[in-house]
Amino acid sequence: MCITKNELENKVQELRSLKTMKEELENELKAVEREIISYMVENNLDTEFTDTAKVTYKLQSRTNLDKDKLKVVLGDDLKPFEKVTSFGVLRIK
Secondary structure, three states, X not given: OOOOHHHHHHHHHHHHHXXXXXXXXXXXXXXXXXHHHHHHHHOOOOEEEOOOOEXXXXXXXXXXXXXXXXXXXXXXXXXXXXXXXXXXXXXXX
């Protein structure tokens, strides 16, 4: 596909416009998610049902560690070096 320099400029402008719209939409999505999470937290709920959805908001944990590399250096007992992180997860089905 061969395009002219003017068409290239139009595509660049279109791309910039779409990226701006994407960023704006992502911000709107995050704002709505924050509102839903606020509802769940304020009402002390981890599960809620609506006419069209099941909404859950629960804390989850994740341990980030390259255990194989640490085992080479420190041996098999890695518990003293683990870091557990908790975070909220919103699911809408």
